[in-house]
Amino acid sequence: MDLIKKVKNFVSSNSLIDENDRILVGLSGGPDSIFLLYFLYHNFNNKLIIAHINHKLRGVDSDLDEIFVRKVSQKLKIPLYVKREDVKKISKESKKSTEECGRDVRFNFFNKIIKSENLTKIALGHNLDDNVETILINFIKGSGTKGLTGISEKIDNLIHPIINIKKEEILNYLKINNIEYRVDKTNLETDFLRNKIRNYLIPIIEKEFNKNFKQKVISLSNILKNEDKLIENLVKNIEKDLLKFGDDFIKIDLEKFKKLDLSLKRRLIRKAISYLEFNGDLREYSLEHIDKVISLENKKTGKTIELPLNILAIKDKDKIIIERKSLEIEDFYIEIPSFGTYKEIGMEINISLVEKMSKINDPFTSFFDYDKIDFPLKIRKVEFGEKFKPLGLKKYKKLQDFFVDSKIPKSIRWNLPVLLDKKNDILWLIGIRISENYKVTELTKRIICIKIKLEDFRWIKIFKRFL
Numbered sequence: 065m066d067l068i069k070k071v072k073n074f075v076s077s078n079s080l081i082d083e084n085d086r087i088l089v090g091l092s093g094g095p096d097s098i099f100l101l102y103f104l105y106h107n108f109n110n111k112l113i114i115a116h117i118n119h120k121l122r123g124v125d126s127d128l129d130e131i132f133v134r135k136v137s138q139k140l141k142i143p144l145y146v147k148r149e150d151v152k153k154i155s156k157e158s159k160k161s162t163e164e165c166g167r168d169v170r171f172n173f174f175n176k177i178i179k180s181e182n183l184t185k186i187a188l189g190h191n192l193d194d195n196v197e198t199i200l201i202n203f204i205k206g207s208g209t210k211g212l213t214g215i216s217e218k219i220d221n222l223i224h225p226i227i228n229i230k231k232e233e234i235l236n237y238l239k240i241n242n243i244e245y246r247v248d249k250t251n252l253e254t255d256f257l258r259n260k261i262r263n264y265l266i267p268i269i270e271k272e273f274n275k276n277f278k279q280k281v282i283s284l285s286n287i288l289k290n291e292d293k294l295i296e297n298l299v300k301n302i303e304k305d306l307l308k309f310g311d312d313f314i315k316i317d318l319e320k321f322k323k324l325d326l327s328l329k330r331r332l333i334r335k336a337i338s339y340l341e342f343n344g345d346l347r348e349y350s351l352e353h354i355d356k357v358i359s360l361e362n363k364k365t366g367k368t369i370e371l372p373l374n375i376l377a378i379k380d381k382d383k384i385i386i387e388r389k390s391l392e393i394e395d396f397y398i399e400i401p402s403f404g405t406y407k408e409i410g411m412e413i414n415i416s417l418v419e420k421m422s423k424i425n426d427p428f429t430s431f432f433d434y435d436k437i438d439f440p441l442k443i444r445k446v447e448f449g450e451k452f453k454p455l456g457l458k459k460y461k462k463l464q465d466f467f468v469d470s471k472i473p474k475s476i477r478w479n480l481p482v483l484l485d486k487k488n489d490i491l492w493l494i495g496i497r498i499s500e501n502y503k504v505t506e507l508t509k510r511i512i513c514i515k516i517k518l519e520d521f522r523w524i525k526i527f528k529r530f531l
Contacts (some may be wrong), residue, residue, distance in 0.1 A: 067237050071103055071226055080223045086183040087109040088174060091136070093129040093246035096189035098136070099234045099454070102227055102243060104187065114144045115177055119151040119166055122248070129246050147173045162254075162505035178221070186222045191217050193231040195246035196281045197261050204257070208330060208351045213264055213292050214285040299331045307336060312525060314339055315474075321384065322361055324490065333357045336386045340375055348372035360384050366474055378474060385473060393445065393479040393522055400441040407441065407483075410520025418513045421504050427495045427527075434500045434510040438486035443494070446482045453500040463493070470496070476526045483514070495527050 075081055089104060091114045093096045104112055115132040118126050130146060137144035147169070174186050200423055202211030217224050226234070238245060269277045303326070308315040312477045321329060333354050335470045348370060356369050360379040367379040374389045376416040398408045405412045421431040451460040467477045483492040492498045494516060504511055518524050 067229070067233055068103065068107065069262070071229060074109060074217075074228045075225050078217045078285070079343070080218055080225055081108060081110065081185065083110070085185045086113075087185045087187050088113050088115055088177055088183045089142075090170065090174065090186065090188045091116050091133050092137075092189075092248075093132045094189075094248055095234050095238055095245040096194075096226065096231070097190050097237060097492060098189075098243060098245040100187060101136070101142075103225070104132050105142070107199075110191075111183075112127075112142050113177065113181055114142050114185065114419065115168055115174055116144065117173060118146065119164075119169070119327075120149060121166075125248075132244075132319070145173075145177050152415040184221060185461070188222065188224055189225050189226060190224045191229050191231055191234060192278065192282060193262070195227055195285070196266070196278045197258050197280055199285055200261050200265070201257055204261075206350045206352060208334075208354065209288050210292060212285060214282075214291045216289075234444060240396065251363045256426050297329060299335060302328070303332060306332060309339060309402070310528060311383055312528075313385055316384040316386070317382075318361055318382050318384060326358075329358050330354050333386070337371070337375060339452055340386065340388055346438065357384065357386070365468070368474060380471060380473070387473065391500040395445060397482075398445045400439070400443070401439065402439060410482075410518070410523050411443075412517040412519055413443070414440070414513075414515040414517075416513050418511050421511055421513075426515075429513065429515045430492055430498050432498065432512050432514065433504055433505050433508045434512040435508075436502050437491065437512065438453060441491070442485060442486075443481055446478060446480050446493070448478065450490070452493065454493075454497045454504055455500050457500060466493075466497075472496070481523075 077400045087104065087110050088095070089101050089112055091101055093116070101112075101114065103112070109128040114137050115311075116160070118130045118131060120515055122125055122129075128336075134144065134146070136142075143196065144295055151162055151166045152170060154160075154169070155162045160168075160208060177183065178186065199212055199214040202214075205211075215227055217227050229449045237243075257368050267275065267323050274280060274311075306317045306320050308317075316336065318331065321332070324332070334349070336348055353371055357371070360367055360369065360377060361384065363379045365379055365381050369377045371377060374404055376385075376389055378385045378387070398406070400406055400413065400415065403417065405415075417434065418431070446463055448464065449462070451459050451462050454467075463477075467474075472480075480493045480496070482490055484490055485493055489501065491502050492514070518527065
């Protein structure tokens with residue numbers, strides 16, 4: 065079959081491009097992206113815009129790539145956006161891999177262009193060989209079946225129109241049609257895993273074991289894709305019943321979770337983690353990470369597992385909680401001399417005398433017996449080892465025990481604010497429980513009302529975690 069016809073059939077059968085789509089084409093200058101651009105230019109009437117990033121990774125060669133892309137843009141009269149970014153410097157500063165930083169830079173750039181130009185699709189020139197390499201990388205790193213499905217032809221607004229085409233086919237087409245392209249010499253090196261797979265592993269397998277190895281890998285990938293869709297549909301049917309989503313946490317119902325097949329458990333954990341990952345990228349999470357989270361179902365309450373990218377998984381009695389590490393609140397201490405309104409430590413604190421206690425459904429409004437309180441009041445972080453008498457109890461209780469009994473997440477307990485009086489007696493674990501010693505009773509003569517409004521987003525995140 066003619067190559068162009070083959071690609072057009074693939075695009076059509078997978079509904080990758082609609083007639084009204086406005087497409088951003090990622091153009092490196094290499095043969096794959098050049099083929100993709102010319103294919104779209106000559107075979108579709110859609111609006112096209114080119115995006116090129118000079119990663120400054122290959123010195124003069126990177127600059128020559130940019131010059132070449134500019135010439136292609138001028139020749140085809142397609143608008144061009146160019147961004148220069150020192151990815152190696154970003155990698156050192158962020159302590160992320162060069163590949164990960166490059167990916168972040170690319171998609172941040174792409175998304176800005178999409179918004180400013182009101183585009184609908186991003187088209188990238190990954191080919192069949194790239195897909196095989198990705199599948200093998202995932203396999204070597206210990207991926208689950210999801211990773212072995214490879215590069216999808218379509219993810220949201222991201223499309224891969226030539227993912228079914230071999231590199232050899234692309235190079236032959238460009239040669240026959242005298243279309244120029246740039247060659248990235250670093251692709252011939254073996255410093256990186258992908259290059260080792262491309263230039264060393266695959267050629268050996270094709271020569272010594274199976275000359276159709278790439279196609280066999282893709283066939284396996286297609287089988288797994290179909291099975292993946294089936295499992296994903298099952299997960300969609302059960303996730304509403306098992307998962308409770310917060311702003312930066314997910315609670316998993318353990319009683320129902322334990323009854324699931326292992327494959328569904330793994331999918332639910334991945335679903336939970338992907339919810340916390342802003343770009344939905346789970347490449348940092350191996351099968352081992354997922355299974356460690358599942359193992360929490362048989363661990364003691366409070367057991368915590370640290371996952372990549374500042375994610376925690378915590379066993380909490382009848383739940384597994386997956387959450388982002390809370391932002392640490394620096395130590396603070398303020399004194400409140402008398403009635404009035406105070407703005408301190410990211411809170412607005414209002415203290416006033418009232419005639420009677422009213423019913424208010426607000427955890428940050430509480431009433432106290434004024435005549436039992438000695439000013440000045442103080443607000444600081446809770447401290448390990450201190451006690452108070454929670455409302456409704458007759459005995460003092462360690463805060464640690466209270467936190468456990470009240471299911472306050474371990475990751476935020478010691479960031480919580482506490483209100484004390486002059487005697488350093490706890491009046492209120494703010495937002496959670498007042499002290500039995502200072503409650504309003506029938507004998508109370510004067511009532512003090514304390515209202516707190518959270519203004520710092522860190523407080524809001526902490527309290528939304530469990531309120």
